[in-house]
Amino acid sequence: MNDFSAKKQHLQQALASQQGKLRLRKRTISNLFRYGSWKSNRSEGLSLADFNNVLAVDVENNMLDVEGLATFESIVDAVLPLGRLPLVTPELKHITIGGATVGIGIESSCYRHGFVHDGLIEAEVLLPDGRIVLCNSTNAYSDLFHALPNSYGTLGYILRAKIRLMEARPFVHMKVVRFANVNEYLNVMQQATEDNHIDFIEGLFFSNTSFYLMTARMVEGVPYTHDIVRKHIFYKLIQQTDDIYLTTRDYIFRYDPDWFWNVPDTFAYRLFRRYAPGRFRNSGFYTRYCQWKEIWQRRLPWRSGKETEPLIQDWEVPWEQARELVDYALENIDLEGKPWTAVPIKTPASPSIYPIKANELYFNLGCYCNVSKAPGLEANHYTRILDRKCFDLGGIKMLYSSSFISRGKFDRLYNGLGYEQLKTKYDPEQKAYTLYEKAVSHSNIN
Numbered sequence: 001m002n003d004f005s006a007k008k009q010h011l012q013q014a015l016a017s018q019q020g021k022l023r024l025r026k027r028t029i030s031n032l033f034r035y036g037s038w039k040s041n042r043s044e045g046l047s048l049a050d051f052n053n054v055l056a057v058d059v060e061n062n063m064l065d066v067e068g069l070a071t072f073e074s075i076v077d078a079v080l081p082l083g084r085l086p087l088v089t090p091e092l093k094h095i096t097i098g099g100a101t102v103g104i105g106i107e108s109s110c111y112r113h114g115f116v117h118d119g120l121i122e123a124e125v126l127l128p129d130g131r132i133v134l135c136n137s138t139n140a141y142s143d144l145f146h147a148l149p150n151s152y153g154t155l156g157y158i159l160r161a162k163i164r165l166m167e168a169r170p171f172v173h174m175k176v177v178r179f180a181n182v183n184e185y186l187n188v189m190q191q192a193t194e195d196n197h198i199d200f201i202e203g204l205f206f207s208n209t210s211f212y213l214m215t216a217r218m219v220e221g222v223p224y225t226h227d228i229v230r231k232h233i234f235y236k237l238i239q240q241t242d243d244i245y246l247t248t249r250d251y252i253f254r255y256d257p258d259w260f261w262n263v264p265d266t267f268a269y270r271l272f273r274r275y276a277p278g279r280f281r282n283s284g285f286y287t288r289y290c291q292w293k294e295i296w297q298r299r300l301p302w303r304s305g306k307e308t309e310p311l312i313q314d315w316e317v318p319w320e321q322a323r324e325l326v327d328y329a330l331e332n333i334d335l336e337g338k339p340w341t342a343v344p345i346k347t348p349a350s351p352s353i354y355p356i357k358a359n360e361l362y363f364n365l366g367c368y369c370n371v372s373k374a375p376g377l378e379a380n381h382y383t384r385i386l387d388r389k390c391f392d393l394g395g396i397k398m399l400y401s402s403s404f405i406s407r408g409k410f411d412r413l414y415n416g417l418g419y420e421q422l423k424t425k426y427d428p429e430q431k432a433y434t435l436y437e438k439a440v441s442h443s444n445i446n
């Protein structure tokens, strides 16, 4: 069904007959990664699966109209051939524009353009009571607009978004520089944020003597391209060569083929990597495979002796605290050869329920793998200690993954008072879960 107005009417009717609290149903995988307590939910979920189309590309004015559940893969495929890209495009193909807007999407262009939500011009939002409102930064619903980032669907669902685009070129030339010293690494990364010739900045680091800085720029032509879908594994390639040439599409989704670095580098997987049909070579397939594997492993009478903790998290601290966070992470957690990610971020505006300072450089630390746990440590030990360190350094963490924060602390960190007022205004009958419920107390709810 492609008539946006008809789909909205149909959705409002479906919402009216919903039992229990609101829950989102969609066609593509979820990129939430919460592994805390579970809560059963009577609701089958409200299906937004049909709201997944690109509606209109305005090349002249660098704007895109898109439905809320459209994936970044479909967005990039619609705009890149026209020489355009969203200002910030998450690296996993199946992340959606709605999910990344309410879930603080980031990427290697964040130092220049802020978060995914900073590119939002307006949004049509389905409120939990069934009304559909258009919000932007200045109209009567501007408070809703400014509270969408970090709301995770608890104030309503984005059905349509108008976002800004930027000019793009077909290829990317990436320069890789290795550092053995964290101070030098951070200084050069910070200097790069002021260089107008660079389009993308990020880092990967493996130990306290092995830091990689990748700066990239979009170009019209390259001497050749590296194949990071079949032949090379991106995070290994950066350790082997100083110049990497990619198509812009491959660059944008560079961590998708290996779900960052989680596709095991075994002989069987190498074969799979090389020869499996394209529809299996993406993070969506791998996420489904992992969910399936976990369900089956839970049923097995025996278990592997190795205890691990999924540490899939992002933390942001003011740039001056970056060194201390990096040192702490490296001293306390062994990723066994897998990297940490480092991304500089500067947002032009502070969202009301993700209080990060506007126009100040932040350091984003990311971890996207399982970590072996020493016996006797409390559950989710590594998540807890890194969260604590981040907050002690005046930082904030994203909530797409598990959190174990007390209600009081959560309210202090994420403007609980302001959120309460918005919740009373936009969800007076409490049909949707609260942010604390979704992010902390019942973490299986999407």
Ligand SMILES: Cc1cc2nc3c(=O)[nH]c(=O)nc-3n(C[C@H](O)[C@H](O)[C@H](O)COP(=O)(O)OP(=O)(O)OC[C@H]3O[C@@H](n4cnc5c(N)ncnc54)[C@H](O)[C@@H]3O)c2cc1C
Binding pocket: 024, 026, 029, 030, 031, 032, 033, 068, 069, 089, 090, 091, 092, 094, 095, 096, 097, 098, 099, 100, 102, 103, 104, 105, 106, 107, 116, 152, 153, 154, 156, 157, 158, 159, 312, 368, 400, 438, 445, 446
């Ligand atoms: C392994 C991993 C890697 C990640 N890597 C990146 C990355 O590279 N870059 C990045 O930016 N982010 C990354 N993320 C975070 C990701 O952007 C957020 O989890 C985001 O919210 C996921 O969006 P989704 O479209 O997959 O939505 P879902 O996972 O399906 O939903 C996420 C939440 O958003 C709500 N939601 C979804 N759609 C809408 C909508 N239309 N309107 C309102 N609410 C909605 C849902 O109710 C849910 O609470 C990563 C997450 C994981 C687990």
